[in-house]
Amino acid sequence: MITIKYFGPLADEVGTSIETLAWQGGSTDDLLDLLRSRGAPWSSALAPDKIYKLAVNQQICHGVAQIDDQTEVGILPPVTGG
Amino acid sequence: MQHCLIEIHADELDLAHWHKRASELETDDGAQVVFTGMVRGGDYDVPVTHLFIEHYPSVTENEIQKIVQAAAAQWPISSCIVLHRVGKIHTAQPIVWVMTQSRHRAAAYAANEFIMDYLKVAAPFWKKECFADGTERWVAAKNSDRDKYRQWLS
Numbered sequence: 001m002i003t004i005k006y007f008g009p010l011a012d013e014v015g016t017s018i019e020t021l022a023w024q025g026g027s028t029d030d031l032l033d034l035l036r037s038r039g040a041p042w043s044s045a046l047a048p049d050k051i052y053k054l055a056v057n058q059q060i061c062h063g064v065a066q067i068d069d070q071t072e073v074g075i076l077p078p079v080t081g082g
Numbered sequence: 083m084q085h086c087l088i089e090i091h092a093d094e095l096d097l098a099h100w101h102k103r104a105s106e107l108e109t110d111d112g113a114q115v116v117f118t119g120m121v122r123g124g125d126y127d128v129p130v131t132h133l134f135i136e137h138y139p140s141v142t143e144n145e146i147q148k149i150v151q152a153a154a155a156q157w158p159i160s161s162c163i164v165l166h167r168v169g170k171i172h173t174a175q176p177i178v179w180v181m182t183q184s185r186h187r188a189a190a191y192a193a194n195e196f197i198m199d200y201l202k203v204a205a206p207f208w209k210k211e212c213f214a215d216g217t218e219r220w221v222a223a224k225n226s227d228r229d230k231y232r233q234w235l236s
Contacts, residue, residue, distance in 0.1 A: 079206050080223055081208075
């Protein structure tokens with residue numbers, strides 16, 4: 001199982017801030033493909049042309065990363081702090 | 083860097099406490115720059131009563147730490163404190179407080195501005211505006227913030 005956390009407007013868009021998911025291993029791209037395959041609202045919220053970052057085990061990814069079982073994945077829309 | 087402190091606060095920032103704490107740092111510096119960001123309420127026809135800020139605990143602190151380290155790599159700052167509010171913040175309350183200290187003012191000013199510019203585009207905070215008529219909306223990322231961040235890259 002992996003834990004997925006959604007933040008800010010993205011959590012509102014997909015209707016949850018956290019979920020657990022059975023996971024056989026794969027990359028961040030594999031996870032995004034899996035989530036998009038659910039259809040709306042996931043397919044639009046996580047569409048390839050949308051801007052967001054992923055964090056794997058609380059480290060923000062720059063590029064594709066491997067996701068192992070028991071991992072926490074955060075999906076972060078554009079930030080607006082300060 | 084001799085002193086570095088990064089804290090996320092759910093309660094109102096006690097600025098008198100933090101100014102006192104900054105003044106008590108044992109350094110031989112000649113410059114201390116403090117920036118305080120406040121919540122504005124009058125940008126729209128309907129006033130903003132408060133903000134709600136969400137963040138990604140521990141990732142936020144790590145990303146701010148990276149920003150401070152990047153600043154310290156460019157300017158000789160001896161001390162830095164970054165405080166940021168989360169949760170419900172009323173208008174006119176402080177939302178962010180950044181203190182940078184150095185031997186001379188140019189480094190303290192530049193590092194402080196760099197930290198703020200990077201914080202706005204890289205630290206995982208999300209800001210929701212809550213209005214007097216009961217409506218609310220997430221704030222969209224601003225191109226002007228990205229432009230200010232990019233100026234440090236050129």
